[in-house]
Amino acid sequence: MKKRAFHFIEPYLYLLPAFSMLLLFTYYPFVQNAILSLFTVNKFREIKEFAGLANYVRVLTDEKFLRAMGNTFIYVFTTVPISIVFGFALALLARRHHRISIAYEALFALSMAVSASVIAMIFQLAYNPSMGIINKLSGISVSWLTDPKTALLSLIIVQIWSNIGYNFIFLFSALRGLSDEVLESAQVDGAVGIKLLGKILIPLVSPTLLFLLVKDIAYAMTTASLTLILTTNNGATGQPNGATETIMSYIYGKAIIGTNYNAAFAATMVGFILAAIMMVFSLILDKKKVNYD
Amino acid sequence: MIDRSGDRKTIIKRKKVVKSVLYQLFCLALGLLLMTPLIYAVCISFMRPDEVLTKEIHFFPKSFYLGNYIIALAQTNIFRFMFNSFIVAFVSSVVRIVTASMAAFSFAFFDYRGKKVLFYLVVGSMIIPADVLVVQNYFTTAELRLINTYLGMMVVFFVSAMNIFVMRQHFMTYSKTLREAALVDGCGNFTFYARILLPSSTPVIATVFISSFVGTWNTYLWPLLVTNVNNMRTAQVAITMLNINEGSSYGYGTIMAAAVMILIPSILVFLVFQKRIVGGMMTGAVKG
Known part of the structure; x- marks a missing residue:
């Protein structure tokens, strides 16, 4: 009997460590956040009363949050496509094996190993109005990170740089993985240059492109690191004046720096829903365009 | 002619x-x-x-001046910060491999009630971006009294749905007959997992370990949240605190010296294992 009982529960036992962590740090916080966002809570997170959608209404009519949403969308629609295009272009350049190709492959991919905080510190110096290399070389005088006109652009540039290595390495391994016969027969059929790219290469690596698209969107929709490191001063996130505020830095400011949990929890749900919609949207694109053959 | x-x-x-x-x-x-x-x-x-x-333009240093490195090493506790980062990255990567391989073993080799639903729960968790959860997880960690502890800094990295998925894909290609032969020989399931399956899966384990190590070594937001004493800061958090805006007075030379030093481990790991990372990404993440 004992043996049979063990036989029955054994497969579940192997799942236990993973699932206990998954429940505690993914599903529980998600459900908890969803529930609490419908209530008014005090600064000890004790439920005071049912609030319905009032927290959502308050957040969605908060000008600062709308600005944060706008910035986040700008962030997604610039960093994601640009860094994928760059990564793809580099992958095309490195596609063929050459004597020293391992050297430039490594250089193209290296930004993947560089953390957000290190690259942020490097660019903070590069953007410095008086001693930074960017103003020195270009001869212009711009306060990149403190001018409302350039602050968000400055963060976008850093983010694109960070993403290139990751996108490159995926697309590069996808292109290298294509069989020579497919490419040769395509070339025999007269597919070269743009035609080869559009008709053969892009369709063949489309699963990788889709994977990167979903991953990059999810990341960009929920990022706060660069804003917190580069444009948050004295507890005010997303300086100057909200120009670089993202949804996540707004949440961080509300929940961790302030203790306005009502706004933070509702904003978290809005952030999640927007990210999910974007991901589902790219999956629909997948059904129509992506070639898995 | x-x-x-x-x-x-x-x-x-x-x-x-x-x-x-x-x-x-x-x-x-x-x-x-x-x-x-x-x-x-x-x-x-x-x-x-x-x-x-200086306002003059020059890209390369005039001499090989080591003062910045000496200041960074002597005044900023950088070894402690790097040690903290190393502990967090190493231990959480090891734990991840254990949790992921056990779950993948269960999914790939057993048939049982609810398996499909449980697998969907794993895959489904991937659409919840981790950063969306940091605030609630911070409260959980605080309630468990894990603020400023290594366990608190690592605990959210102990499982990765992506790793489970990658390892399951790999285990599915494993020969079923080999497992049956092992079972016939009187080898129990756990013995099969620990003595046969894991040792013969070192390539995929290495891939998961390396990408996980680089990822956790480089992480910023979570260790920022759950530490507030200098001694427990990771290198990634500490370097942003050398920042002039944060009230400390280290020059940019020193900050860049610290940045270079904390870059070295992740870049070295990346360069040495680059091929392996690429291979692992391809087999696990995209196909299937």
């Missing part, structure tokens, strides 16, 4: 070689151009303070 066509052939061949060399040099130059920010950081880290502050 024959000689001439031979000449033409060698000329064409030579042209091809020249073209290929030029192509490779172009790619190399492009790679270096892309890495300008890192080269810039290395150059600044060897500059004297007055060289950094």
Whole structure:
């Protein structure tokens, strides 16, 4: 009997460590956040009363949050496509094996190993109005990170740089993985240059492109690191004046720096829903365009 | 006639070689151009303070000045910060492999009630971006009294749905007959998992370990949230605190020296294992 009982529960036992962590740090916080966002809570997170959608209404009519949403969308629609295009272009350049190709492959991919905080510190110096290399070389005088006109652009540039290595390495391994016969027969059929790219290469690596698209969107929709490191001063996130505020830095400011949990929890749900919609949207694109053959 | 066509052939061949060399040099130059920010950081880290502050344009340091490194090493506790990062990255990567491989073992080799639903729960968790959960997880960690502890800094990294998925894909290709033979020989399931399956899966384990190590070594937001004493800061958090805006007075030379030092481990791991990372990504993440 004992043996049979063990036989029955054994497969579940192997799942236990993973699932206990998954429940505690993914599903529980998600459900908890969803529930609490419908209530008014005090600064000890004790439920005071049912609030319905009032927290959502308050957040969605908060000008600062709308600005944060706008910035986040700008962030997604610039960093994601640009860094994928760059990564793809580099992958095309490195596609063929050459004597020293391992050297430039490594250089193209290296930004993947560089953390957000290190690259942020490097660019903070590069953007410095008086001693930074960017103003020195270009001869212009711009306060990149403190001018409302350039602050968000400055963060976008850093983010694109960070993403290139990751996108490159995926697309590069996808292109290298294509069989020579497919490419040769395509070339025999007269597919070269743009035609080869559009008709053969892009369709063949489309699963990788889709994977990167979903991953990059999810990341960009929920990022706060660069804003917190580069444009948050004295507890005010997303300086100057909200120009670089993202949804996540707004949440961080509300929940961790302030203790306005009502706004933070509702904003978290809005952030999640927007990210999910974007991901589902790219999956629909997948059904129509992506070639898995 | 024959000689001439031979000449033409060698000329064409030579042209091809020249073209290929030029192509490779172009790619190399492009790679270096892309890495300008890192080269810039290395150059600044060897500059004297007055060289950094000057308005003149010069990219390369005038001399091989080590003062910034000495200050960073002597005054900023950087070894402690790197040690903290190492503990967090190493232990959470090991734990991840254990949790992921056990779950993947269950999914790949057993048939049982609810398996599909449980697997969907794993895959489904991937659409919840981790950063969306940090605030609630911070409260959980605080309630467990894990603020400013290594366990608190690591606990959210103990499972990765992606790793479970990758390992399951790998285990599915494992020969079923081999497992049946092992079972017939009286080898229990756990023995099979620990003694046969894991040792024969070192490539995928190495891939998961390396990408997980680089990822957790580089993480910023979570360790920022759950630490508030200097001693427990990870390198990634500590470096942003050397920032002039944060009230400390280290010059940019020192900050760049610290940046270069904390870059070295992740770049080394990345370069040494680059091929393996690429291979692992392909088999696990995209196909299937």
